[in-house]
Amino acid sequence: MALNENEKINEIDVNELDCRDTKTFWEKFGNIFRSKSLWMLHYCTGCGAIELPPTMTSRFDMERFGMGPMATPRQADVLLITGYLSVKTLRRVIYTYEQMQTPKYVVGFGSCTLNGGIYYDSYAVISRLDYYIPVDLYIAGCMPRPEAVMNGFRTLLDMINKGEAKGWKRYLKYNDWYKRNQIRALGEVYVKDEFHE
Amino acid sequence: MTTFFSAIGLVLLAFFWQVTLSGIARKVVARGQKRMGPPFYQQFLDIFKLWSKGSITHGFIYDFGVIMALGGTIATLIFVPAGNFVVFKGLDNFFVITYLLAIGLLGMAMSASGSGNPWASIGVMRGLTQNLGYELPFLIVVLSLIYDYKTGSISGIAEAQQGMGILGWNLFRMPLGTIVAFVSLLGMLGKKPFDTPIAPAEIASGPLVEYSGKHLGLLMLQHEFAQFIEVGLFVNLFLGGGTVIEFLIKYFFVYILATMIGNVMGRFKIDEVVAFYLKVPLLLAFIQALIIIFTGLGVSVWL
Numbered sequence: 001m002a003l004n005e006n007e008k009i010n011e012i013d014v015n016e017l018d019c020r021d022t023k024t025f026w027e028k029f030g031n032i033f034r035s036k037s038l039w040m041l042h043y044c045t046g047c048g049a050i051e052l053p054p055t056m057t058s059r060f061d062m063e064r065f066g067m068g069p070m071a072t073p074r075q076a077d078v079l080l081i082t083g084y085l086s087v088k089t090l091r092r093v094i095y096t097y098e099q100m101q102t103p104k105y106v107v108g109f110g111s112c113t114l115n116g117g118i119y120y121d122s123y124a125v126i127s128r129l130d131y132y133i134p135v136d137l138y139i140a141g142c143m144p145r146p147e148a149v150m151n152g153f154r155t156l157l158d159m160i161n162k163g164e165a166k167g168w169k170r171y172l173k174y175n176d177w178y179k180r181n182q183i184r185a186l187g188e189v190y191v192k193d194e195f196h197e
Numbered sequence: 198m199t200t201f202f203s204a205i206g207l208v209l210l211a212f213f214w215q216v217t218l219s220g221i222a223r224k225v226v227a228r229g230q231k232r233m234g235p236p237f238y239q240q241f242l243d244i245f246k247l248w249s250k251g252s253i254t255h256g257f258i259y260d261f262g263v264i265m266a267l268g269g270t271i272a273t274l275i276f277v278p279a280g281n282f283v284v285f286k287g288l289d290n291f292f293v294i295t296y297l298l299a300i301g302l303l304g305m306a307m308s309a310s311g312s313g314n315p316w317a318s319i320g321v322m323r324g325l326t327q328n329l330g331y332e333l334p335f336l337i338v339v340l341s342l343i344y345d346y347k348t349g350s351i352s353g354i355a356e357a358q359q360g361m362g363i364l365g366w367n368l369f370r371m372p373l374g375t376i377v378a379f380v381s382l383l384g385m386l387g388k389k390p391f392d393t394p395i396a397p398a399e400i401a402s403g404p405l406v407e408y409s410g411k412h413l414g415l416l417m418l419q420h421e422f423a424q425f426i427e428v429g430l431f432v433n434l435f436l437g438g439g440t441v442i443e444f445l446i447k448y449f450f451v452y453i454l455a456t457m458i459g460n461v462m463g464r465f466k467i468d469e470v471v472a473f474y475l476k477v478p479l480l481l482a483f484i485q486a487l488i489i490i491f492t493g494l495g496v497s498v499w500l
Binding site: 037065077102103 | 223227230231232233234235236239242243245246249250251252253397398401402405406407408409410413
């Protein structure tokens with residue numbers, strides 16, 4: 001990871017602090033629909049992406065659970081980080097994640113998103129994803145087989161139904177912490193927006 | 198007051214029937230690919246989920262266009278007779294529907310252009326170009342029908358076919374025109390050889406690229422209503438309408454046939470779409486029109 005040893009990441013345990021679902025009636029009602037129809041963004045970064053075509057097509061048939069690929073982040077519900085993330089890709093992932101609309105979930109594939117995997121000491125690859133965007137679920141394996149992917153998605157659907165997949169609320173609540181970590185890894189960039197000039 | 202309630206009834210009928218059929222069509226596509234496919238009510242879940250999501254706006258035109266598309270399509274829908282269930286008796290003219298149907302398309306085009314995304318502009322351009330392709334053969338066939346039946350009323354044409362049972366349908370009286378209309382119907386529904394406007398892998402679902410959450414949910418609803426109008430027109434004009442139950446059964450077969458044809462096709466490029474429509478179906482439509490006008494065969498062949 002592109003971090004010096006002497007500027008450690010400011011650790012706060014975002015998972016411990018309280019940002020539960022409000023569990024109002026409409027929240028529960030919406031969660032039922034959200035857990036039965038999950039559109040995933042076709043943005044695949046690492047080698048786990050190669051397990052997705054068999055998961056989608058006739059053998060494992062992801063569409064049974066109402067899951068399907070979407071071409072654009074605006075329409076998607078779940079962002080799949082399928083393996084290692086280089087620092088350059090991380091910036092695009094963050095742009096993509098922030099374009100998705102609010103009940104949004106992140107799934108990390110394999111050990112690269114968890115602790116860096118074989119890229120643990122690399123200067124160009126981040127070693128822990130949930131410093132930068134909130135991850136709802138990790139799927140074990142290097143890379144996970146389609147059975148493991150399906151199992152992970154079923155777990156995610158159950159979590160959504162119970163209101164436990166609340167990473168997007170964490171991102172809203174601790175936004176400055178995530179932003180600080182992102183800037184530390186990426187540096188600040190000036191984005192030139194030609195369209196709105 | 199009766200008109201009001203029957204209009205509400207027609208909109209609800211269109212919603213439940215067409216959204217269920219969209220789910221069944223997804224199942225049919227899945228079986229064609231040797232998959233199980235989602236449950237038949239999946240399309241309802243998708244629409245309700247979208248309504249429960251957050252959404253952003255890109256300005257007034259963007260919001261207003263969505264409402265205009267949905268409102269225009271619902272306004273068109275209540276002029277379409279479902280078999281013998283006619284909301285505005287005597288007003289269900291073909292020209293009314295043709296004019297009103299453009300409002301939905303233009304609202305969508307306005308809104309998508311207002312989003313400022315270049316993919317959306319490309320998608321809208323493709324949609325309007327494809328509209329230019331399929332409207333012409335379809336209108337020529339229907340105008341020759343109107344010429345011979347001496348009425349522009351949809352339910353009038355549907356009733357005129359019901360005297361002789363199945364042989365009275367325009368499907369058997371003028372097969373050439375029916376083929377042209379069905380090919381045009383594939384283009385209207387956006388089924389596979391003609392799904393150029395929303396090519397997901399090419400231009401990221403085209404006009405829909407910037408829509409999210411509630412906006413996308415309303416536009417999906419608009420798409421379902423538009424499909425009900427188009428398939429409903431085809432069933433009334435060429436398959437003889439009938440009672441509401443008969444209408445829905447014919448509707449089912451037409452829609453599933455269109456889905457199955459779309460399932461085994463590739464995708465045309467946009468110039469190929471227009472070139473195809475203006476060569477083969479337009480020629481067939483002219484031949485059908487000339488047969489009806491000069492020989493009287495077709496509409497009066499069995500009489």
